[in-house]
Amino acid sequence: MPSTVWDTGLRYAFNGRSTLxxxxxxxxxxxxVEDSQADANGIxxxxxxxxxxxxxxxF
Structure with missing residues (x-):
């Protein structure tokens, strides 16, 4: 079954000079599995x- 990996993020800017x-x-x-080698020796x-x-x- 195919799945999707979700990444997310939030940004808050305040004081005009700082961000979180x-x-x-x-x-x-x-x-x-992120990557594998063609000879199947590493996953x-x-x-x-x-x-x-x-x-x-x-500053």
């Missing part, structure tokens, strides 16, 4: 669900 970013990769935590699994938060300020 929230990113979620693989929102539903699907297991998938790279995709990343699990993860969240990152970044604050940026311009």
């Amino acid at each position: 970013n929230l990113f979620v990769n693989n929102l539903f935590g699907l297991r998938y 790279n699994q995709g990343v699990p669900c993860n969240v990152s938060l970044r604050f940026t300020r311009k």
Whole structure:
């Protein structure tokens, strides 16, 4: 059954100089193969669900 891996993000800007970013990769935590080698000696699994938060300020 084909599945879709969803990534999402939110950005909030305040004070005209600062931003707060929230990113979620693989929102539903699907297991998938990201890449494989032609000789089948290696299979790279995709990343699990993860969240990152970044604050940026311009001076």
